Structures are given as structure tokens and as C-alpha cells.
Amino acid sequence: MPDPSGVTRPHLSVIVPVFNEEENVPLLVAAVREALGDGDSWELLLVDDGSTDRSAAEAAAAAAADPRVRPVELARNYGQTLAMQAGFDQARGDVVVSMDGDLQNDPSDIPRLVATLESGYDLVAGYRERRQDKLVTRKIPSWVANRIILAVTGVRIRDNGCSLKAYRRAALERMHLYSDMHRFLPAFAAATAGARITEIPVRHHPRRFGQSKYGLSRIFKLLADLLTLTMIAWFRERPLALFSIGAATAFALGLAFLGWSAVAMQRFEQASATGYVLPAATLLWLLLACYLLMLGLIGEVALRRAREAKPELLPIAVERA
């Protein structure tokens, strides 16, 4: 599709979310320019995530000096996930690369990422071979998080926290990031777009300017998001089946309690009020089973309404040569 402004559409869009990185922006632009050369085949989108320093002005200045740089300014600080989604929405290239704005990723890795992507993948994740970060506050939480993500999602990516990744447009059109989903973007892409995923090693530099924007990631939030992620595959097709499993479990527990109460009643011949504890617990489990079934039905209603409002794109599928 020709760009309405008449400018040829670039092949590659590099997306960099920027939050309070005023010193890094000019260096970043220079590094990307050096890595990608003088051609017109790329664009650099600097997504300012409501910075309170001069980042937005630096991005505008870089754009004025080089037409391949495009600033995108968010109205406030929305967090990295939505900043990346804003970049994806604005990107014009068929291939999109995301990276951090703090210069810890090396833009000279971009051509290798793109080449790997074009050899037959929809998402290529970088992993930091020799990570230049503090051990206790950064590396260990990251290691724990990666192990949890692997265990829950089964997507074999050893470094989910590395922002340097390449995507095909087809994959991005099928995923809409929200909450903190950027933390396990490959698994999200696999669950929602059916993307073919691989990873390659990339360089990693220590931080030169500014403050690190992550801290110890909070495990509870991660777990809640991961639970959602594992359920997405079910949500998208048959929510009733998902809730039926829970309902069946509750029903089985109810039956077990029923049996227990029958045995207990036989044995003690109880007529006093305390004897009703077990039958009452039985009823609670059966109640839960009914409740979960009804929630599953509500899920079916929500799914149907959403699909009526907007039909879903088919997952990515490629015919092998």
C-alpha cells in the first residue's frame, strides 16, 4: 500500500520506547543510523512515554535533522507495554524491531535479527549473552521470572526481559498488548498469533546514563498475568470447557464429601446440630460446581459478542516450499 504522503514505505521499522532518557536519545539515533546505513529502507520510531525530562524535545530535534526518525508522543506515562503497542500501531515497515531506549541493546545486532526473521520466523527474540547488570536486583529476579514463564507457557525463550526483538507485521496484527504483557511477549505472540519463534544471542552493554526503570519485579503480578496467558488459548475457543474442568473438580470434591458424610453418619448416628458439618461442606462444593458452570456460560456469551463485533484474523500459517 503506498503511503498517502507519497514517501516510499520503509521495509524496517525500529521502535524504541523512551522514558526519561534525554542523554541517550541522540546517541541512540546515531547508533541506529550507523547500524542501518544511509538508505531509505528503514525508519526509527521514538515513542516518548510521557517523559518529564527533555526526551520529547530531543526526539523532535532528531526527527527534524533526519526524516527517517519519527517521534510518537504519548499523552502521559502509560508504561512500556502500551508504549510498544503505540509504536507497533504507527510502524509502517513489514519488519518491526523493538529495543530499549537506554543503549544497553546494540543496534548493530538489528541486521542479524532481521536476517534470522526472514529465514522463516515470525518473531526473533534476542537473549543477552553476557548481561551487564547487577546480580541481586536484576539478574536473579530475571532468572526466576524466566524459569516461571518457561514452566507455565512452555515457550522456550531463555530471556524474556530482553527488549531487542524482531517481528513480522503479520504477527503484530494478531496481537494487541495490554497490562504488562510485554514481559512475556514471545509466549503472548505464540498464544495469540500462532507465531513461529526463535532466539539468537545479542550484545549487552552496561547502562551509561539515567536510571534503570525496572526494579525487583513483583512475582504476584507476574503470576496473575501468566495465569491469564495460559487461559488465553481456552478463552479464544471454548471458555465453557475451561470452566467445566473446574466445575467437574468441584463436583468430584462434593461427591467425596458426600461419601465421607455418609460414612460418618453411619458410624456415629448423629442427630445433633454439629453432625451437619460434612453435609453442609458437600453442598458448598456442589454450589461451586454450579457457579463455575454458569460463569463458563457467561464466558461463551462474551466470546460470541466479541467475535460478532470484530471477527478474528486467522492465525499465521505458511505453506512450506
Place this chain on the structure above:
Amino acid sequence: MSESSPDVTVIVPVVERPTSLTALYREFAAPLRQSGRSFEFVFVSYPWFRHLTDPLGELAAQGEPIRLIEAMQGVSETALLKLAAASARGAVLVTLPAYFQTEASAIPALLARVEAGADLAVAWRWPRRDSLVNRLQNRVLHLFVGGITGGRLHDVACGVRALRREVVQEVPLYGEFARFLPLLAMREGFAVEEVQSPVHPGAMRSRVYGPGVYLRRLIDVVGLLFLLKFTDKPLRFFGLIGSVLSGIGAIMLAVLFFQRLAGESLASRPMLLLAVLLMVLGIQSVALGLIGEMIVHLTASQRSRYRLRTSPARPARPEAA
């Protein structure tokens, strides 16, 4: 209807605490007329309040710039505001409660802020003369919303506001949340400012409401907090409640299990019933959170969850001139 559109449209939703609207109009129109801005007043109300709006109709017949809009009883204040905004012809809107909150001098001050670049300016009733209960309520509210306002707003519920018309169109408003418009606008990334305004002498008598009013406000605030924090991540809310409840239930079951191993009979222990009840409640809460996540996921592609400051349609660099 042929005259040119006015500078300012003043919207007065007449929903509660009715006072003499002609007196209100006379008092608030005077400083606007003095400031040299052209204006119109739009009163939106229910047929129920015709005894109040009819005198305004007479004023309009005498040539005063007054328009009356009537909606069915039961339409919310938010819907009235949107109705009025849709028919407003001024580029800048002023909202005014149908009773005296601040001095009329607040209006030109608020308008000046909007004309200087703010998206919304809200009056801060100060110095505040109000009953202890109401002041306490206000403090608690602002304690809760401090994370969004950054402590910069002191009276988000004040109904005297000036705003650009786009704000009403772009902030997702529904239910009872029009009351918190400055807060929601700030969350959408609009520039919100406040102007200290003296309290109107007519509003000075300190008022204590019935418990029903405070209960309704409490429900509003709880709804607001949920809206602001968890609409994109319901599982974090329901999951936290659910895991705490289930966790307590599981601990109690474990205690009972060890007592059973020690030879005690469980069939008559009410604690067993409580443990099962807590587990069931916890599972229900998590299941509800999952349904919430499902709705968020299914609708993720339908609305972008961020707002850009510079519209992407504007070229990143000036057209070659």
C-alpha cells in the same frame, strides 16, 4: 440559530439541590459578559424540574442566550452532560452545578487557564467552609486518588470546571463518573489545572447528609478506584482476594488434617465448614477475575488504550515549502 457560535457554552445539569435558576444565571452571566466573551447557557434537566426551568424560558424569550434541554427522568447526570456537550456550540465548555458552589468570579479565571493551554481547569473551593464529615470525606477521597493526581488536585469533585470540548468527547464517561471528570481527564493524559476559588456565600452553611448519601458516594469511589486501577487487569484484583481467602482456607484444612492424623474426629468440627467455605469463595473470586481478563482480552483490539499527544496524521517534519 443563525448567529455565529459563541466563545463559551456554560452547561448546567439540573439534577439535585435545585435553587433559583434565574438567580444563578444572572449571577454567573454577569462576569462573562464583563469579560467580553460571547456565551450561551445550556440547562439540561428532567421534566420534573419544569417549575425551575420555566422562568429561564421566559428569560430566553426576552433574548437572553439560554437554551433548555429536557431528558427523560432517570437519565444519569453523565448522560445529561454528554447531551449538553453534543449540542454546545462554543469551543470551550464550562460546567456549573445547578446550585451555588463557588463565587461567579471563578469562571473567568478558569477560562483564562483553558485559553492559556490547559485542557481542563477545575475550581478548588478554598478556603473551605464545610462540616467536618464532608471535609474528612474529601481528604480520604484525595488520599486514594493521589496516585493519579500526583497530589496536584485538591477538589476533583467540584462541579465548576472549564474545559475544551474534546475532553468530554474523548474521556470515556459513563455511569456516575462525570463527578470525577478532572480525574478521568488527567488519566487520559489531558493537562488539568486547578484554580483556587472562594466558596459562594450561599453554599457556606455546613451541611451533613443522611447516611444514604455517604454510602452512595463510597460506592462511587470504590467503583472509581476499581475503574482506575484494575479495568485492564481484573485478575490482579480478584486474584489477590481469591488467593488470600483460599490460602486461609487451605491453612485451616491443613491444621484439621494434622488433627485428624492425631486421632481427632473432624465430622463435627464447624472449622471444617469454614475452611471449605473460604476455599470455595476464593476459587469463585479467581474464576470471576478470569472472566474479567477474558473480556479484556477479547476487546483488546477494539479500542486503543493510549492517547497520543501529537496526532500521527500530522507529518513528522514540515512539508517542503
